Amino acid sequence: MIRTTPTTSIKCFMACWTGISSSLLTPSIETGKSALKSALGTLGHTLNDAHWADHNEQQDEDHDIPDDEWARIVARCAEAKLEASQRVVELQAAYSALREAQESWVQSLCGQIAKLDLQIAAPR
Template sequence: MLATVSDSAVAVGCSIGHWIYNFQTLITGAAAIVAAWYVGAPVWQQLKDNRLQTQIMHRETLAVRLREAEERAARVATAIDEPLLQAQRLTSYPQGEPREVGPHDAFEMMRILEGLLDWYLITLRGTEDASIESAKSELSEALDGLSRTLNSVHWPDHNDQSGDDYCLTDEEWAEVLRKADEGKTLAAKKVNEAWKANRALKAAQQTGTNELRQQIARLDQTIAQTS
C-alpha cells in the first residue's frame, strides 16, 4: 500500500516536473510580466497623474483666454457702437435714405472717432486668430475711410484757399470744394460700411469664443474620464 502511494506521488511529481519543463518559458514570461507590472505600476500612475495635471493646466489657460476674449469684445462694442449710431443718425434719415451732413457735424463726428479703437486695432494688432485679425483690418479701413470723408466735408469750412504754409490754385480749391460737397452724402455710405465691418468683427469674435468654449468642454470630459 505504501509502495503504491509512493509510486503515485513520484508519478505526480514527475508529471509536474515535465509540465514545468515544457512550459518553463511561458511561466518565466508570465512571472516577468507580473514583476514588471508590480514594478511599473507606480510609474504608470505617475504618468497618468502628469497627463491629468497637464490637461487641467491647459483648461485653465483656455479659460483665461475665453474670459479675456469676452472682456475685449465687450469693451470694443462699448467703445464703437454708440459713436456709429450717432454717426448714422446724422448721416441717414430714419427710413435709411442718406442725408447731407454739415461741416460742424462732420467735424464733431471725426473728433469722436479719431483714435477711438487705436488700443485695439493698432496696439493689439496680430494678437488674435486670423479671422478676427482680418475683421479688425476691415474695420480699421472702414473707419479710416469714414474719417477721410468727414474731413473732406469740414476742411474747406475751417480753412481758406491759402494759409501760412500752403496755397492752393483755383483748380485745386475747386477740387476741395467738390469733394466736400460729395462727402456730405457719401458720409452715409461710409457709416454703413463701418457698421458692416463692425458686425463682421462681432461675428468673428463670437466664433472665436464659441471655439474656446467647445475646447474647454472637450477637456472637461477628458479630465472627468481620466481622474
C-alpha cells in the same frame, strides 16, 4: 486658470455645436481687425474731405487758392458729405463682422473646454 462647472461647460458646448457650421469655428479675427481699421481710416479721410472747406479759407495769410481749384475743393466737400453715411455703414458692417468672428472664436473655445471637461470627467 479658468474654472468651469460641468453644467456651464455643457451649456457652452451645446451652444457651440448646435447649428454652428465648422467654418464659423475658425474665424479670421485678424482680417476683421484689418477691415475695421481700413473702414475707420476711410471714414476719417471722408470726414476730413467733407469739412475741409468749412474750416479753411480760400484766401488767407498762408495761401491763395485759385477760384477753379477752390470750386473743386468745395465740390469734393459736398460729395464727401454725401459719402459719409455710406462710410458709416461700411464701418458698422466691418465692426459687426469682427464681433461675429470674435464670438465664433469664443464659442469654439467653449466647445474645446467642454470636450476637455468631458474627457476629464469620463471614468477610466
